Amino acid sequence: MADPGVTPMSSEPAVALEVDGVHKSFRRGQETLPVLVDISLRVENGEFVSIVGPSGGGKSTLFHIVGGLLAADRGTVRVGGQDVAGRRGLIGYMPQQPALLPWRTIENNVVLAREITGEPRRRSRALAREWLAKAGLDGFASAYPHTLSGGMQQRVAFLRALLSDHELLLLDEPFSALDAILRVDMHRWLLDIWEENRRSILFITHNVEEALLLSSTVYVFTGRPATVLERVEVPFARPRPDEVVDDPEFVRLKRRLTHLLKHDPRQAR
Amino acid sequence: MAETSPGPRARRWVPPLVAIVLILAAWQLFTVLSGIDRWLLPSPADIVAAGGADRESLAGHTLATVRLTLLGFSAGVAIGLLVAVVLHVVPVLRAAVYPLLVVSQNIPTIALAPLLVVWLGFGVLPKVIVIVLVCFFPVAVATLDGLARTDPVTTNYLRMSGANRRQLFAKLEFPNALPAVFSGLKIAATYSVFGAIISEWLGSEQGIGRYMIIQKSAFRADRMFVSIAIVVLISLLIFGTVVLLERILVRGRPRRDAHE
Numbered sequence: 001m002a003d004p005g006v007t008p009m010s011s012e013p014a015v016a017l018e019v020d021g022v023h024k025s026f027r028r029g030q031e032t033l034p035v036l037v038d039i040s041l042r043v044e045n046g047e048f049v050s051i052v053g054p055s056g057g058g059k060s061t062l063f064h065i066v067g068g069l070l071a072a073d074r075g076t077v078r079v080g081g082q083d084v085a086g087r088r089g090l091i092g093y094m095p096q097q098p099a100l101l102p103w104r105t106i107e108n109n110v111v112l113a114r115e116i117t118g119e120p121r122r123r124s125r126a127l128a129r130e131w132l133a134k135a136g137l138d139g140f141a142s143a144y145p146h147t148l149s150g151g152m153q154q155r156v157a158f159l160r161a162l163l164s165d166h167e168l169l170l171l172d173e174p175f176s177a178l179d180a181i182l183r184v185d186m187h188r189w190l191l192d193i194w195e196e197n198r199r200s201i202l203f204i205t206h207n208v209e210e211a212l213l214l215s216s217t218v219y220v221f222t223g224r225p226a227t228v229l230e231r232v233e234v235p236f237a238r239p240r241p242d243e244v245v246d247d248p249e250f251v252r253l254k255r256r257l258t259h260l261l262k263h264d265p266r267q268a269r
Numbered sequence: 270m271a272e273t274s275p276g277p278r279a280r281r282w283v284p285p286l287v288a289i290v291l292i293l294a295a296w297q298l299f300t301v302l303s304g305i306d307r308w309l310l311p312s313p314a315d316i317v318a319a320g321g322a323d324r325e326s327l328a329g330h331t332l333a334t335v336r337l338t339l340l341g342f343s344a345g346v347a348i349g350l351l352v353a354v355v356l357h358v359v360p361v362l363r364a365a366v367y368p369l370l371v372v373s374q375n376i377p378t379i380a381l382a383p384l385l386v387v388w389l390g391f392g393v394l395p396k397v398i399v400i401v402l403v404c405f406f407p408v409a410v411a412t413l414d415g416l417a418r419t420d421p422v423t424t425n426y427l428r429m430s431g432a433n434r435r436q437l438f439a440k441l442e443f444p445n446a447l448p449a450v451f452s453g454l455k456i457a458a459t460y461s462v463f464g465a466i467i468s469e470w471l472g473s474e475q476g477i478g479r480y481m482i483i484q485k486s487a488f489r490a491d492r493m494f495v496s497i498a499i500v501v502l503i504s505l506l507i508f509g510t511v512v513l514l515e516r517i518l519v520r521g522r523p524r525r526d527a528h529e
Contacts, residue, residue: 067429089431099423103444103521112440113430144521164430 015081016168016200017043017066022075024061025225034225035061039075041219041228045167046198050211052257053221055173059204060096062226063170066202067091080167089117092164092199094171098153100145106156107132107141113164124163131159135193151182155189162199171203175210187213188242195239208257212250213240220260229260311491316498319491326480331499333475334465337393338503341400342461346454348401349408356409357416358438370410378402379467386471396468403464404457408450415449416442448522451515458511462504477503 024036035058043049051059064070066077068088077084079091092113100109110132111124132141135155145153154174161169175183191214194201205211211218212234220229232253236244244250293313299305300312307315320327356363382399389395419442427441469478477496484492 064425064429067425069425069428088428091429093426093429095422095426097422099420099426101423101441101444103447103519105521112427116427116430116432116436116440146522170429 014045015042016045016047016079017041017202018076018078019062019066020076020078022062022065022072022077024058024065024070024073036065036072037225037227039226039228041231043168043200043202043217045200047217048194048201048203048215049217049219050203050205050215051219051221052205052208052211052261053226054223054261055206057221057223058226059221060172063093063172063202063204066168066170067093090166090168092161092166092169094154094157094161094169094174096173096176098145098150098157100153100156100160102145105142105144106137106148109145109156110159110163113160117165119165127163128159131163134196135159135189151178151186154178154186158190158193162193162197168200168202171201173204173206176206183210184242190214191238191240208254208261209245212253212257213245218257220257232257308488308490311494315491316494319489320495320498323492323495327495327499330475330477330480330496331503333473333479334462334469334477334500335503337396337469337476338400338461338465338507340393341397341464342404342457342507344397345401345404345461346408346457349405349453349457350412350450352405353409353412353416354438356413357442358434363413367413370406370413374406374410378406379464382464382468382471391472396465396473399468400461400464403460407456407460408453411449411453411456412446415446418449419445447519448515451511451519454511454515455508458507459504462500462507466500 019039019041022036022039023034025032025034027033039062041049041051051062053059061070065072066079066084068084068086068090071086082090084090100106101112104112107125107128110128111121114124114127115121129138129141132138135158137152137155137159140148140152140156145156148156158171158174161171175186178186187210203211203214216234218232218234220232221227222229234253235249236247297312297314300307300310300315311319356366379399379402381402382395385395385398389398423441424437427437432440465476466478466481469476470482473479477499481493481496484496
């Protein structure tokens with residue numbers, strides 16, 4: 001059922017994230033290294049959007065800008081209609097490594113983001129227990145992170161982002177450290193949880209199949225400096241069965257995106 | 270009879286205890302068999318007897334030393350933690366002062382004790398300052414190192430989630446530094462007893478250090494051994510308290526002896 005602590009209010013604007021013409025470069029000594037060139041993308045409310053591109057292509061830099069850690073050199077970023085410009089605490093974030101606090105129990109880790117924004121403690125705990133149960137982690141509430149496997153730690157990190165009460169969730173290659181079998185489990189798990197409360201997700205990956213399986217829209221990025229090579233709509237209905245990966249259309253899309261990633265047209269020039 | 274294997278705890282404690290008992294027995298045997306003069310090397314039994322005979326005077330001296338040690342230790346730890354936190358929060362200060370702190374660790378601060386007596390006399394204050402000096406550096410340096418060793422991914426996570434400077438410190442940096450803080454505290458715990466004894470040697474009316482000086486002039490090796498045993502006990506007690514606190518406060522990490 002609708003849960004006021006997790007489900008967004010209906011009064012929120014229809015676009016969760018708008019990135020418009022963002023440029024970013026870093027200075028290294030005398031040199032200027034462009035990292036992001038004219039990036040524009042949008043995530044509608046309740047949409048699952050992926051960015052797929054080579055590793056180390058500056059995708060995480062984009063997340064740091066959306067999260068308010070870095071300022072763009074040019075362009076604007078709007079989260080839920082508000083201009084971000086260095087403002088932090090507007091998004092839920094799941095980093096590449098679980099980054100759980102080892103001295104906190106799982107339950108206390110899950111409520112961390114809510115604690116930072118000063119949500120009432122009781123409500124947070126109740127939500128944490130509810131979601132740990134839904135996520136198949138009941139019984140681990142008072143365990144410490146080092147006793148959990150890598151996959152379970154990632155689930156906890158996802159719940160921590162989910163419970164942060166922000167409409168937009170940024171997931172930065174969350175499954176890249178997991179083995180292939182565990183990764184498939186995690187996709188199913190993530191989709192199940194997401195179907196249940198449809199938050200807006202921007203998901204970074206370098207895995208084409210992962211991007212196609214999870215998202216409704218995929219942005220293909222080039223390597224560094226990153227630009228948007230193509231925006232692809234993924235037509236499959238939800239909830240998506242596991243067999244969707246064998247669908248000829250899926251296979252065709254996968255082949256095309258893989259080809260795009262391998263043969264960056266800029267390099268062909 | 271049912272077979273019972275000793276628990277892992279017992280297995281850890283028994284061998285060193287047996288070793289201590291064997292060493293004491295060998296010592297006792299040596300003094301009896303060699304006929305060495307008592308005033309030169311008393312036997313363990315002699316030492317226990319000497320301690321028992323002088324227990325009233327020893328109790329007063331021990332109490333004075335414990336009080337002095339705890340006073341100096343707590344002041345030194347408090348100042349060490351405070352300085353570390355200030356330096357960590359103000360990076361400019363840290364850049365200027367941290368190298369000096371590290372270098373000063375290699376200076377035997379205890380050498381300043383006679384100078385402090387010249388400046389401040391024979392009261393409690395110069396003694397406390399000596400102990401503060403020896404405790405301060407290990408605590409400050411260990412805490413600073415611990416605070417600097419925060420995982421950047423987790424730091425980014427907290428900042429993107431909207432944590433302010435104070436939250437970042439309280440929820441991440443300080444708890445993350447706790448194990449390092451405790452290794453500093455353990456060093457400071459032993460140093461503090463050592464600082465107290467030396468400052469008492471330099472001039473005091475009470476305390477185990479004072480008692481040792483008196484016994485040295487009287488060539489009472491047995492009583493010197495008693496005071497050494499007391500110093501070791503005080504040191505172990507403070508160290509043990511720190512370890513106990515560490516076990517309570519540092520949670521959720523596999524202990525060093527856990528197999529993983």
